[in-house]
Amino acid sequence: MLDSPAMTRVDESVVAHVARLARIELRDDERRLFARQLAEVVAYAESLQALDLDGVVAFGGGGAAPAFRDDEARPGLPKGRALASAPDAADDLFRVPRVLP
């Protein structure tokens, strides 16, 4: 697992871990490169750890309060159009490799 934030060090094992979480099969050279580059960016971002943010309310963009529409059925995207860009579709369904062996 990852270290505690106070001692975060991004190395190749951390990059391998988050790449697994993100479902990206990195090549070895990418893992080395990203470890170095992400370590720099995370070290830069560590400056936020020194701020006193107690009692500060997070700000999420300031858009309108979420608007809800009436719960009424209405037409969605027709199946044919939804499937038109699929890499693999059959019988009105998206087809994927089997999940269970």
Next chain:
Amino acid sequence: MSGLHELGAAEVARRVRGRDVRAEDVTRACLERIASGDAQLGAFLLVMGERALDRARRVDAAVARGDDPGPLCGVPVALKDVLAVEGVATTCGSRLLEGYAPPFTATAVRRLEDAGAVLLGKTNMDEFAMGSSTENSAYQPTRNPWDLTRVPGGSSGGSAAAVAACMAPLALGSDTGGSIRQPAALCGVVGVKPTYGRVSRYGLVAFASSLDQIGPLCRSVEDAALALSAICGPDPADSTSSAEPLPDLTAALEAPARGRRIGVPWSFLEQGVEAGTLAAFREALRVLESEGATLVDVSLPSLPHAIAAYYLVATAEASSNLARFDGVRYGKRADPGRDLARMYGETRERGFGPEVKRRILLGTFALASGYYDAYYLRAQKVRRLIRDDFDRAFAACDVVATPTSPTPAFRLGEKSDDPLQMYLADIFTVPANLAGLPGISVPCGLSAGLPVGLQLVGRAFDEETLLGVARCFEQATDHHAARPPF
């Protein structure tokens, strides 16, 4: 008389409506300009020639019948390739979406067409809007029409270059951390990021949902007002779109600068601004002062933390938004073998370029178990401090002025090996996104022959004052009329 491709959007609409020129001829002039120049510039990923001419002819027919096709009557528009148009290839500058044609049209695009605009084509961009130079496009680099060895800025670099080179009078871009304003500055055109919520994000491929806004790039503040009037407004398809009424922006253009208070965060500018850029900025302030505005020194003490907060929030949201690109519903699938996890991993490994992978990894890290509070949540709290800084500043001033970018356009390849240096160049633009505020970049002169942008940031939903001040500056100078040698 200048060529039809050189007319501004408002001028095109006036003249097409007045039957002085035909929309078809204006569209054809833009298409010819693209055909003759874009092999060098690389601004477009797709030119919709026949569709555009057909649409222009229908606008002309409506005018001939005595109908008014709308405020953007016959205006050719280029679209950043992050905006969906039904049945038209939309790549986001990514190999992963090669061949994808969305089954719907973005609300902002539909509103432009409803206002009489003519869609010309899709413009190049950093892959999934991640970048400040358009070098992260999987397809091609775009060059700056002021100097073909330099970048146009990004991520809406194709839109900015196309407008600067008079291939289109108007383009749409998207701005998550400066992606409209910075390329506008580097290419010498006007670019607006509206208040968060002003423009529906429906049909905009999501990068960071709490930061993204669609906005116009064009060659005058008047054209920006015209475009914003068409695309702003609530949309049932985007729950964050605001019902806040949009004032008459065209009327706002007539307001004088006299009595306006321009806030300048001088201590923040000490972070490092290139000498020619700083000189152009100081001269812009002098012009505003001579137009009757008052300069006020304002303090925005949390801004030095903006880049760190931005790259945590934006990448965290991106890592979640881009999870949908898994080779199942759209895009290119790699390794259709027997293993689902391997199919996901290979599709994303082959489909995404290095900057997108870097940001997904950083965002996944910021959201990982045990890290959410330390990174994502802290960054969201820093956004509150930044918004509070601006709110305090706006008690003493009406808009905050800075350079849009600390430097003019840099050379292709100059920063592409150093992500952190590239990120730090966004220092003046990311605060408006973090705080949800509107911002505009207008041309304010040249530094060693390269355009410099003046950025103004306004109060939330006060595009009226923002455009009014920008228009006063524009009328007092001729920087917006400068054209690249291209």
